[in-house]
Amino acid sequence: MTTSTTPTPPPAPLPFFVYGTLRPGEGNHGLLLRGRTRSEEPARLSGAVLYDGPGYPYAVEEPGGLVRGDLVAARPEEYGEVLTALDRLEEYVAGDPHSLYERIEREVVRESDGAVVRAWVYVAGPSVTRRLRAEGTRIQGGDWRTRNPV
Known part of the structure; x- marks a missing residue:
């Protein structure tokens, strides 16, 4: 009996919501994205909130929440390397429930024109989400740059 495994298709070349x-x-951004993007623009993600982490934030999906950030599109010739570098930074491994973050596809809204765009978003992994909801410090206003913990 011969079994055939179909390779997993590569991820769609979506922009990233950071x-x-x-x-x-x-x-x-300076280490991993500078010079490798074709566009960067303010955007927002509905249905998520931010928690303060050890030097970086975590987005956690939550109805009614709002996260402010930027929509970053990698240059096509850099896309694969950028995706690999971001997955590594976020300690994301597809299908691993112990990943620090999960990379998911979500709709974000560009601030400039209100257009809805599909993008990759790194959200807290399941175990991190449980811990944050139980004892994490939420960032009021959903903007890490102007963070005021709640």
Whole structure:
């Protein structure tokens, strides 16, 4: 008996919604994204809230919440390397319930024109989400740059 495994298709080349250290002007943006993007613009994600982490934030899905950040589109020739670098930074491994973050596809709204755009978003993984909801410090206003813990 021969079994055939179909390879998992590569992720769609979506832009990334970034809300912490990957935002333009922040440290990880300079390390991983500077010179590798074709556009960067303010955007917002509904249905999520932010929690303060050890030097970086976590987005956690929650109805009624709002997170402010930036929509970053990688240059096509850089996309694969950018995706790999961001997955590594966020300690994301597809299908691993112990991943620090999960990469999910969500709709975000561009601030400039209100257009809805599908994007990759790194949200807290399941175990991190449980811990944050139980004892985390929420960021009022959903903007890590102007954070005021609640």
